[in-house]
Amino acid sequence: EDQVTQSPEALRLQEGESSSLNCSYTVSGLRGLFWYRQDPGKGPEFLFTLYSAGEEKEKERLKATLTKKESFLHITAPKPEDSATYLCAVQAGNQFYFGTGTSLTVIP
């Protein structure tokens, strides 16, 4: 069965404390993996697309990486404004599968 699992469900970090979020997937025929940021009461905001194993994308303090079975979102020296829920989605064929997200809180 195709599915996407994100871990941890919730993460609390001190400002400046780097960490990683995980997205593992079991799908046939990956056509893309996507990371989103969602703030409370708003829609998900697109961050990155990854397609090939070994691919990396960076934006400010965020770096996304992809292997054949999982993706990591690395957060370097996070700030309180990085607090949000981070969602991972996988495209297989014409289907999109979303994880349930990691809720990140960065404490000043």
Place this chain on the structure above:
Amino acid sequence: DVKVTQSSRYLVKRTGEKVFLECVQDMDHENMFWYRQDPGLGLRLIYFSYDVKMKEKGDIPEGYSVSREKKERFSLILESASTNQTSMYLCASSFAGTNQPQHFGDGTRLSIL
């Protein structure tokens, strides 16, 4: 920048009412989607459309219908609203093909009383 606009941020309706949620995108995307998002359940696909007048059922289509008469507009209809349809509704759009991300609107928080 991609813009997906949902007609209402908050909506309160009564059980049995017919409810219309509207979504417009300005990027000439072929695909459009309707999701609902509930705590602990994540995003669940209700319907999607890959072309004008075309629609496909998602994971939870019961109690909903959709309409896509123009490429930029995708409507979600709750035929007879029930309290278990209280939720956050999210519209998204994307280009067709591989490696094309979905872009989301800000959502409509719908309460059915």
